[in-house]
Amino acid sequence: MSKADTPSEPLRAEYDSLVESVRRYRFAYYNEDAPLISDAEFDQLFRRLEEIEALHPELVSNDSPTQEVGGEISAVFSPVQHLSQMYSLEDVFSLDELEAWVLKAQLSAEKLAGQRLVESPLRWLTELKIDGLAVNLLYRKGTLVRAATRGDGITGEDITHNVLTIKEIPRQLKGENLPEEVEIRGEVFIASKDFAELNEQMVAAGRAPFANPRNSAAGSLRQKDPAETAKRPLSMLVHGIGARQGFEVGGQSESYALLKEWGLPTSPYFKVFSGYSEILDFIAHYGEHRHDLLHEIDGIVVKIDDFATQRALGYTSRVPRWAVAYKYPPEEVNTKLLDIQVNVGRTGRVTPYGVMVPVKVAGSTVEMATLHNQDVVKAKGVLIGDTVVLRKAGDVIPEIVGPVVALRDGSEREFVMPSHCPACGTALAPAKEGDVDIRCPNSRSCPAQLRERVFHLAGRGAFDIEALGWEAAIALTQPAEPAEPPVQNEAQIFTLKAEDLAEVRIERQKRLKGEPSGELELVPYFYTKGTPKKPSEPTANTLKLFAELEKAKSQPLWRVLVALSIRHVGPTASRALATAFGSMEAIRAASEQELAEVDGVGPIIAQALIEWFSEDWHREIVEAWAAAGVRMADERDETVPRTLEGLTIVVTGSLQNYNRDQAKEAVISRGGKAAGSVSKKTDYVVAGENAGTKRDKAEQLGLKILDEEGFELLLRHGPAEDEAAGDEAVADETAEELGQDD
Incomplete structure (x- = not known):
């Protein structure tokens, strides 16, 4: 190695610091069930460690975190050795990395196929990566004799008594010719719905909620008293076989069918594909629907289905060469809580919210998150100055989950709810005795409430006035001495004239050479800046606002x-x-x-x-x-038949000829109820593409499920009194479309 290739002292120092940090965070995560940083931050540290070791392999030692699996063994539980090692999975964080991994695996498999060691072409088992705790179940002659955590992959913790409290895990496998001995691998987790209910109970009891389902499940399994574990809503899904004796199967998907026959809980979320494009479709689908699932996920696992190929490709010291985990962008990160302020909503409700160091999560930068009310702030146990766990799931409002208590240094302080409205000075109070929320009772004159109501009336679910956004609502309603704001009551919205807005100013940062200077100035909002050659005039967006206000008058x-x-x-x-x-x-x-x-x-x-x-x-x-001409009555179209009177319809998934609002309107205009959730009271479920869990629930309840063609027939003809009537309706419809006579 040349001198130029020798790692510098700063790089060695960074490497040593990374090793120490990764070990510390891994121990907190696996052994104490109390993560100090988010999964995404840990992944970044671990990847940097791998990068340095790839460039300077002489730094790698046998006890490097990159050579280890999982965490250490707790002294609280008895150590047990797995019959075959439990491995971690290699992680990739982009589709480009995933494609590179798949190509590499294909090339390796093709080489083996050329040596007649494996069959070709490859089939890929693709499944969800459950965000839970890895557990190994050992069955002998069909009887569960031991359950253990993954531990360091070779030795785990004996948690048999706690695992026996999980109702899905059978003590005795079903069927005949059961294997002499088999290790079943899976994940213990708390279902999303159960986790939400558990946290609600915690908050109601005045206790801090759990940070996430994974650590809640892990902590539950590590209770010294199995009776305490039994109180937690734990579930398990199995996804693999370790050591086995007395039977053989050909592949991963075949083993899943066998595990299900034995009475073990298997995941409904997996598919076997022959092409990479199908894997991408699977990733895209569950990226969009990840919050419609039974459990939390943080990615997708891709495995070569054939066991012979798996054995031939083998393992590194830490991961199998035949499986990979694609990680979705993080939805949970850590950041600093700088302050807790309050917002006054359109109905007067005063809501605390956190102001944080901006951080990127779920694809967007977040610097504010709701804290609901003063009781929730107290129950979550967050202090101003804390490092907090921030969660943002898709389009859901960002939520502060709780503090990272271990990182406190004593400078943190408690939040005190204000006694008077910060916008108008009115004393705050609950709307009625027993209410948790406090409100500003000055609903007519409070500028904050007026601003929120104006913004709300322009929203997509109301008048749908695109040109009247948040900043425009502020400009219309904010007091501006000596002039009154253009809108002092929402009654004035439809009587506004362009000239009423000519003098409206808002504060904006001055820009120098295109960059913000940090210095504020008052500038016109609805009009252009006037010059000696060109006088001020309404902006294009202002003209659009008035056009959209006129259009809004005809809304239903x-x-x-x-x-x-x-x-x-x-x-x-x-x-x-x-x-x-x-x-x-x-x-x-x-x-x-x-x-x-x-x-x-x-x-x-x-x-x-x-x-x-x-x-x-x-x-x-x-x-x-x-x-002002706003429509105050709906004209019922008598040509639309009332075919759905008394019926409850749920539409889920994507339809070709209807968006969500159009499907609801189609149902309601025919006298039906367009429901958002499936229940025993549902009469029909219309399932389009990617229907997800609502279709699954409909099947479980034995409800009538229609495709788009069936939905259109239902809209036209209503429910058939019997199958014959339904068949006749279809036949008539077909004949009409073909132009045939009876």
């Missing part, structure tokens, strides 16, 4: 109801009210009992409606909108 009644910001009245209740009464006048005239009897409304929403319309200034909004 249910959207107008949503736009009014009546507490508890969202799109579902608004649709039900519009369908039942047909006009704003009829809704206002209805009694509380009449409102409550509407399917999808009920007593709480009925009471909220009566209370809202009892306020003079609320009625003024409705009257002002009506005077």
Whole structure:
């Protein structure tokens, strides 16, 4: 090795620091079930360690973290040796890396096939990577004799008594000719629904919730008392076979079928593919639907299905050469909580939220996250200045899960909920005795509530005014001395004129050579900056705003109801009210009992409606909108048949001819109820492409499932009284389309 190739002192120092950090974080994760950093941050450290070792292999020792599997063995549980080693999986973090791994595996397999050692072509078993705790079950003659954690891969912890509390794991396998001895590998986890309920119970009891399902499951399995483990909603899915004696199978997918026959819980989420493009489709599908699943996942595992090829390719000291884990972008990271502030919502609810060091999670940069109310802040145990776990799942609002207590240095401080509204100074109080939330009662004049209501009425679920975004709502409603804001009440929204906005200014950073300077200046928001040669005029977006306001006047009644910001009245209740009464006048005239009897409304929403319309200034909004030409009644299209009266329909997955809103409108306009979840009360489930768990639940409940063609027939003809009527309807439809006579 040349002198130039010798690692520098700074690089050696970085390497030593990485080794120490990885060991520390791994011990906290595996042995203490209390991670100090997020999985994504650990992955970055581990990859950097691998990079340095790849460049300077002379640094690698047998006790390097890259040569080890899992964690150390706890002294609390008895150590047990696995009959065959349990390995980790090689991780890849991009599709390019995955493609490179697949090509490498194919080349290796083709070489072996040329030597007649394995069969070709390859088949790829592709499955979800469960975010749980790896467990090894040892069965002898069909009887469970031992359960152990993975540990360091060679030696694990005996957790047999705790595992026996998991109802899915059989003590005795089913069937005849059971193997003399077999190790079954799988993952113990807490289902997403069960985890949410468990955390709700923790918060209700005044205790800090668990940070994530994986560590909650691991901690549950490591309880000294099995009775405590039994209280936790643990589940298990098996996905592999270790040592075996007395039987043989040809491949991974074949072994899954056998495990299921024996009565072991296997995953429904796997497919066997022959091509790489199919693997990519699988990854894309579950990347979009990962939160519709039974359990949390952090990636996809790709395995060569054939056992002979697996054996021929073999293992490194840590990972198999025939399997890889593709990791989705992280949805959980750690960051610093700089402050906790409060926001006043459109109905006056005061909500604490965290202000954090900006961090990238789930594909977007996040610097604020909700904390719901003061009780949740207390239950989560977060202090200002904490390092916190931040979770963002897809389009879901970012959530602060909890603090990393081990990283506190004493400088942290508690959050104190304000006693007065930060926007208008009004004393805060619960809306009624027993409410957890506190509210600003100054709903008419509070500038924060007005701003939120204006922003809300422009939203997609209401008037859908694209040009009226968050910043525009601020500009319209913020007090600006000496002039009053253009909108002092949402009644004024549809009477605005362009000249009313000419003097509106907002603060923006000055820019020097295209870069923000940090210095603020007041600039026109709705008009251009005037010059001696070109006077100020409405911007293109302002002209678009007025065009969209005019268009919004013709929106259906249910959207107008949503736009009014009546507490508890969202799109579902608004649709039900519009369908039942047909006009704003009829809704206002209805009694509380009449409102409550509407399917999808009920007593709480009925009471909220009566209370809202009892306020003079609320009625003024409705009257002002009506005077400006906003549609206040739906004209029922008598040509649309009421074929779905009394029926509940759930539409799931992608349809070719309908988006989500169009499918709902099609059901509701025909008298049906468009539900969002499947239950025993559901009459039909319409399943498009990638229907996911709603279709699965419908099958379990034995409900009628329709494809898109069946949905359209149902819309036209309604439910057939019997199969013959249904067949006749289909036949008539077909004949009509073909232009045939009877």
